[in-house]
Amino acid sequence: MNLENKPRVATVWLSGCSGCHMSFLDQDERLINIAAKVQFVYSPIMDVKVFPENVDVTLVEGAVANEEQLELLKQVRERTKILISLGDCAVTGNVTGLRNTVQNSVESTLKKAFIETADVNGQIPNEVPKILKQTVPLHEIVKVDYYIPGCPPSADTINYVLTELLAGRTPNMENRSKYG
Amino acid sequence: MKPIDLVKLAERDLDLRRSYKYRINVCCSSGCLPFGAEDVLKAFEQAIKEYGVEKDCKVARTGCVGTCSVGPAVVVEPGDYLYQSVTPENAREIVKEHIIKGTPIKSMLYRNESFFKKQRRLILRNAGKIDPYNIEDYIAMGGYSALMKCLTSMTPKAVIDEVMASGLRGRGGAGFLTGQKWTFVARASGNPKYIIANLDEGDPGVFANRTLAEADPHAIIEGMLIAAYAIGAEKGYIYIRAEYPLAITTLKKALDQANSLNLVGENILETSFNFSIDLRLGAGAFVAGEETAILASIEGQRATPRPRPPYPATSGLWGKPTLIQNVETLANIPIIINNGGAWFAGIGTPKCSGTKCFSLTGKINSPGLIEVPMGTTLREVVYEIGNGIPNNRKFKAVLVGGPSGGCLPEEQIDLPIDYESLTKVGAIMGSGGIVVIDDQSCMVDTAKFFTDFCVDESCGKCVPCRVGLTKIKEIFERIMRGEGRMEDMNLLEELGNYIREASLCGLGQTAPNPVLTTLRYFKNEYVEHISQKKCSAGKCFQKNEEG
Amino acid sequence: MGIGVIKLKINEQEVISREGDTILKAAKEHGITIPTLCDLDGLSNFGGCRLCLVEVKGSPKLFPACTTPVSNGMEVITDSERLKKYRKMAIELILSERIHVCSVCVANNNCELQDLANKLGVDHVNFKRDWNTHDLDTTHEFLVIDRNRCILCTRCIRVCDEVEGVHVLDLKNRGKDTEVIIDLDDQWGVSKICTSCRKCAKVCPVGAIYVEGQPISQTRDKKIAEFVLTRRQS
Ligand SMILES: Cc1cc2nc3c(=O)[nH]c(=O)nc-3n(C[C@H](O)[C@H](O)[C@H](O)COP(=O)(O)O)c2cc1C
Ligand code: SF4
Ligand code: FES
Numbered sequence: 022m023n024l025e026n027k028p029r030v031a032t033v034w035l036s037g038c039s040g041c042h043m044s045f046l047d048q049d050e051r052l053i054n055i056a057a058k059v060q061f062v063y064s065p066i067m068d069v070k071v072f073p074e075n076v077d078v079t080l081v082e083g084a085v086a087n088e089e090q091l092e093l094l095k096q097v098r099e100r101t102k103i104l105i106s107l108g109d110c111a112v113t114g115n116v117t118g119l120r121n122t123v124q125n126s127v128e129s130t131l132k133k134a135f136i137e138t139a140d141v142n143g144q145i146p147n148e149v150p151k152i153l154k155q156t157v158p159l160h161e162i163v164k165v166d167y168y169i170p171g172c173p174p175s176a177d178t179i180n181y182v183l184t185e186l187l188a189g190r191t192p193n194m195e196n197r198s199k200y201g
Numbered sequence: 202m203k204p205i206d207l208v209k210l211a212e213r214d215l216d217l218r219r220s221y222k223y224r225i226n227v228c229c230s231s232g233c234l235p236f237g238a239e240d241v242l243k244a245f246e247q248a249i250k251e252y253g254v255e256k257d258c259k260v261a262r263t264g265c266v267g268t269c270s271v272g273p274a275v276v277v278e279p280g281d282y283l284y285q286s287v288t289p290e291n292a293r294e295i296v297k298e299h300i301i302k303g304t305p306i307k308s309m310l311y312r313n314e315s316f317f318k319k320q321r322r323l324i325l326r327n328a329g330k331i332d333p334y335n336i337e338d339y340i341a342m343g344g345y346s347a348l349m350k351c352l353t354s355m356t357p358k359a360v361i362d363e364v365m366a367s368g369l370r371g372r373g374g375a376g377f378l379t380g381q382k383w384t385f386v387a388r389a390s391g392n393p394k395y396i397i398a399n400l401d402e403g404d405p406g407v408f409a410n411r412t413l414a415e416a417d418p419h420a421i422i423e424g425m426l427i428a429a430y431a432i433g434a435e436k437g438y439i440y441i442r443a444e445y446p447l448a449i450t451t452l453k454k455a456l457d458q459a460n461s462l463n464l465v466g467e468n469i470l471e472t473s474f475n476f477s478i479d480l481r482l483g484a485g486a487f488v489a490g491e492e493t494a495i496l497a498s499i500e501g502q503r504a505t506p507r508p509r510p511p512y513p514a515t516s517g518l519w520g521k522p523t524l525i526q527n528v529e530t531l532a533n534i535p536i537i538i539n540n541g542g543a544w545f546a547g548i549g550t551p552k553c554s555g556t557k558c559f560s561l562t563g564k565i566n567s568p569g570l571i572e573v574p575m576g577t578t579l580r581e582v583v584y585e586i587g588n589g590i591p592n593n594r595k596f597k598a599v600l601v602g603g604p605s606g607g608c609l610p611e612e613q614i615d616l617p618i619d620y621e622s623l624t625k626v627g628a629i630m631g632s633g634g635i636v637v638i639d640d641q642s643c644m645v646d647t648a649k650f651f652t653d654f655c656v657d658e659s660c661g662k663c664v665p666c667r668v669g670l671t672k673i674k675e676i677f678e679r680i681m682r683g684e685g686r687m688e689d690m691n692l693l694e695e696l697g698n699y700i701r702e703a704s705l706c707g708l709g710q711t712a713p714n715p716v717l718t719t720l721r722y723f724k725n726e727y728v729e730h731i732s733q734k735k736c737s738a739g740k741c742f743q744k745n746e747e748g
Numbered sequence: 749m750g751i752g753v754i755k756l757k758i759n760e761q762e763v764i765s766r767e768g769d770t771i772l773k774a775a776k777e778h779g780i781t782i783p784t785l786c787d788l789d790g791l792s793n794f795g796g797c798r799l800c801l802v803e804v805k806g807s808p809k810l811f812p813a814c815t816t817p818v819s820n821g822m823e824v825i826t827d828s829e830r831l832k833k834y835r836k837m838a839i840e841l842i843l844s845e846r847i848h849v850c851s852v853c854v855a856n857n858n859c860e861l862q863d864l865a866n867k868l869g870v871d872h873v874n875f876k877r878d879w880n881t882h883d884l885d886t887t888h889e890f891l892v893i894d895r896n897r898c899i900l901c902t903r904c905i906r907v908c909d910e911v912e913g914v915h916v917l918d919l920k921n922r923g924k925d926t927e928v929i930i931d932l933d934d935q936w937g938v939s940k941i942c943t944s945c946r947k948c949a950k951v952c953p954v955g956a957i958y959v960e961g962q963p964i965s966q967t968r969d970k971k972i973a974e975f976v977l978t979r980r981q982s
C-alpha cells in the first residue's frame with residue numbers, strides 16, 4: 022500500500038467535550054472504508070506530538086478558549102488545505118462559550134473551577150495555558166472551509182462530508198446541518 | 202365670515218402694510234432666538250418709539266430668512282436689506298441711519314450676495330416677511346385666497362386635477378405623486394376621512410419643516426384645508442415633533458386665529474365645508490415620522506411602522522382612508538391653486554416640478570435654509586449659494602438626504618437635484634438635508650456616525666434593520682480598533698444590500714446608504730483603515746496612539 | 749371566473765386563490781412552503797422576521813408573503829438564489845443577536861429557529877455573536893420568560909392581546925434594546941392581569957417562554973390562535 026499518495030487527514034481537539042470525536046468514531050465500519058482511502062497523521066487518539074506539515078483535511082472539534090489552542094489552531098490552518106469546523110463548540114462557541122455571558126469571565130471562570138469547586142487546597146494554577154477573554158468559534162480566528170454543526174454532529178453527517186470531500190465534491194449542508 | 206369679507210380683510214391689511222414707509226422684519230425663529238432675537242425685536246420697537254417714527258415704520262416679528270448662522274437676522278423693507286448678527290445696540294443705529302436718514306449701513310449687511318441669487322422662494326415666499334403670530338399678515342399677502350377659490354369656484358375633482366397637472370411630488374422623501382395620492386384617498390370608501398400633516402422631521406441637522414411652521418404656519422393650514430376639500434376629509438391632525446416648542450406655539454396660535462375667523466371649523470367661509478384640525482405631538486423618535494408609525498402613534502400605540510398594504514389611503518387612522526402629507530408638500534398647494542398646475546409644472550425639471558427646501562450645513566461658508574428649483578446642481582448649492590468651503594479647505598463629499606442619505610464625491614457634484622438622479626447615485630432626497638464634508642473628515646468615520654444614528658433609531662421590529670445595522674456598527678467598531686479584516690468590506694456590502702432590500706420600512710431601506718456610498722466612492726479609505734490601520738484625515742485610531 | 753377568484757403563478761405553477769388572501773396562504777394551500785417565523789395563523793400580521801420575502805416578476809423589490817395580497821396575473825418566485833441567501837442571512841442575524849445555544853436549550857429539537865437554520869443550511873454564523881445577557885423572569889408560578897432566547901417575533905404579545913384579550917405582554921425600548929415586558933415592566937409573579945393561560949408559551953417559536961418542568965413538545969400548540977378564532981366566528 023502506497024501511503025504517499027493518499028490524502029493526509031487529521032483531527033484536533035480544542036475546547037469541547039470530545040463528543041464530536043465520539044461521533045467521528047461512531048462512523049463504525051464506515052471508518053474502515055475511510056481508513057483505506059486516507060492516511061491519518063494527527064489526532065487525540067494517536068500518539069503524535071506535533072501537528073504535521075502538508076495535511077489535506079483537518080477536522081477540528083471545540084472552540085478556542087486559551088492561548089495554547091489559539092497557537093495550535095493557527096498552526097493547523099497554516100499546515101492544512103481543508104479545515105473543517107466540527108461540532109457546535111467549534112462552529113458557535115456553544116457550551117464552552119457560555120462563560121462569555123459572565124462579566125470578567127476569565128477571573129470568575131478560574132475561580133469557579135479551581136477554588137470554589139476544589140475539594141482541598143484550592144488555588145489557581147500558573148502552569149495551565151492562559152485563557153482568552155472570550156471563548157470563540159474557529160472562524161473568528163482563522164478561515165474555515167466547511168462547517169459541520171451539531172452537538173454532537175451525527176456520524177452520518179460527518180461521514181457524508183468526508184465522503185464528498187474525498188470524492189472531490191462540495192458537500193451541501195441544506196437539510197443536513199443540525200444545531201444542538 | 203363670507204368669502205367677500207376675506208377679500209375685504211385682505212385689502213384692508215394690504216393697505217395697512219403699504220401705509221408704512223419702512224418695515225423692519227426681525228427673525229424670531231428657533232435659529233435666531235438663541236442669538237438674542239427677542240431683545241433685538243424689543244430694541245427696535247423701543248427705538249422707533251424714541252425716534253417717533255412709529256407711523257412710518259413697522260417693526261414685525263417674523264420667521265426665518267434662511268441665514269441662520271449669522272442671526273439675529275433683520276430685513277428692512279423696501280429693498281430687502283438683510284442685516285446680520287444684529288445686537289440691540291445695532292438696532293438703534295439701524296433705525297437712526299437707515300430709517301431716519303435713509304442710508305443703509307453697508308458694513309452690517311449680509312455679505313454673501315449669491316446666497317439668494319440662485320434660490321427661488323415659493324414655499325418660503327412669506328418666510329421673514331410676515332408675522333407668523335398674525336393671520337392678517339398672511340391674508341394681506343394673498344393668504345387663504347386659494348382656499349376661497351376652491352370653495353367658491355372649483356369642484357373637488359377640479360382641485361385634484363390641478364394638483365395632478367402640477368406634477369407635484371411628496372416632499373417627505375419618497376416623492377410620490379401628490380395628485381395620485383389624493384385620487385386614491387378621494388376614491389377610497391369609508392368615513393370619516395382624515396388628513397395628517399407630517400411635521401415630525403426627525404433627521405438630525407434638518408430644519409426646513411420647522412422653519413416653515415415657524416415662519417408661515419397658515420400656508421400649511423391652507424394646504425390642509427384645500428386637500429380636505431378635494432378628498433372629502435373632515436378631520437386633520439398636524440403631527441409635530443415635540444422637540445419643536447416654538448413651531449408648536451406658532452401653529453397653535455395660527456389654528457386659534459383661523460378658527461376664530463371661521464377658516465377652520467364648521468361651515469368654512471359660510472359654505473357647507475367642515476374641517477377641524479388638531480395638533481398631535483410626536484413620540485420623539487425618527488421612525489415616528491414614517492407614515493404608518495404616525496398612524497399608530499396618533500391611535501395611542503407604539504410608533505412602529507407596519508407593513509403596507511394596506512396603504513393609509515385605504516386604511517389609515519382607525520382603519521379609515523387617510524391622506525398623509527409632508528407639510529412642505531402641503532405648503533405648495535395654495536401656490537398651485539393660485540397660479541395653476543401648468544405654471545407650477547414649468548418650474549424645476551419635467552419629471553420633478555417645483556422647488557425644494559434644503560437645510561444646508563456642514564463645512565460651508567454660508568449655511569442655512571435654502572429653496573431651489575428642482576434640478577439645481579449640487580455645485581450651484583455648494584459653491585454659489587453656500588459660497589464654498591471655509592478655511593481654504595478642499596471639498597471631499599456631500600451627504601444628501603439626511604442620516605440615511607448618500608455620500609457623494611467630487612465627481613458627482615454636477616448632479617442635478619431631483620429624485621431620480623439622486624437615487625441613481627445611491628443618495629436620496631430624504632427630508633432635504635445637505636451636509637458638506639471637507640478633506641478633514643474621514644469617510645469611514647462619517648459612515649460609522651450615521652450608522653450609529655440609525656442603530657439608535659431603528660424601531661426594532663424587523664430583523665434586517667434591528668440586527669443587521671447593529672452588526673454593521675460592530676464591524677465598524679472592529680475596524681476602528683484596528684482589527685478590521687479585508688473581508689469586512691465585502692461583509693458590509695452584503696449586509697447593506699440585504700438591509701436595504703429586506704427591511705420593512707424606509708428607515709431600514711435607506712439606512713445602509715452612507716455605508717454603501719462610501720464603500721462605492723471612497724473604498725481606498727476603508728482599505729487604508731483595514732490594511733494599514735491608518736486614517737489620512739487623522740480622525741480615527743486617535744485613542745490607540747495615545748494609550 | 750367567479751368574483752373574488754384570483755389566478756396567479758407561484759414558481760411557474762398555476763395557482764387559484766381568493767381576493768384578499770396573502771401570497772403565503774395561497775402558497776400553503778398548494779403545498780408550496782415559504783419559510784416563516786413571526787407569522788402565525790390566527791394572529792394579526794407583523795412582518796418582522798422577513799423570512800417569507802418573495803420575488804414578484806416585474807418588480808425589483810421583495811415582498812413579504814405573509815402580508816402581501818395576491819393579485820391576478822402575479823408571478824411569484826419563492827426560492828431564487830437571492831432569496832436563499834437572504835433567508836440564511838436573516839437566520840444568521842437572529843442567531844447572532846442573543847444567546848442561542850441549542851444544546852442547553854429547553855426547546856432543543858422543538859424549535860422553529862433551529863429547524864429553519866438546519867433546513868436552510870445555515871451551517872455557521874458569519875457575524876460575531878453577542879453574549880450579553882438579558883433578563884430572565886422565573887417569578888411566575890410556572891411560566892418562565894428567558895429573554896436571552898427571545899427573537900422578538902411578538903407572537904406572545906399578539907396572542908395575549910388578540911386571542912386571550914388581556915394584553916399583559918408588550919414591548920419596551922426600541923431597536924436592539926427592544927424587550928418583551930410584562931405589564932408595565934413588572935415581574936411576572938406580581939402581575940394581577942395575567943390569566944396564566946399559557947398561550948404565550950404555546951406559540952413561542954423558540955425556548956423563550958415555556959412552562960417550567962414541562963417538555964416543550966407538550967406545551968407547544970401552534971394552532972391555538974386559529975382554533976380559538978374559528979370557534980369565536982362560528
Ligand atoms: C424613518 C422615516 C422617517 C420619516 N420621517 C418623515 C418626516 O419626518 N416628515 C415627513 O414628511 N415624512 C417622513 N417620512 C416619510 C413618510 O413616511 C411619508 O412618506 C410622507 O410623510 C408622505 O408625505 P409626502 O407624500 O408629502 O412626502 C419618513 C419616512 C421614514 C421611513
Ligand atoms: S426598517 Fe427598522 S425602523 Fe423600519 S420597521 Fe424595520 S426595524 Fe423598524
Ligand atoms: S413571516 Fe412574513 S415577515 Fe415574518
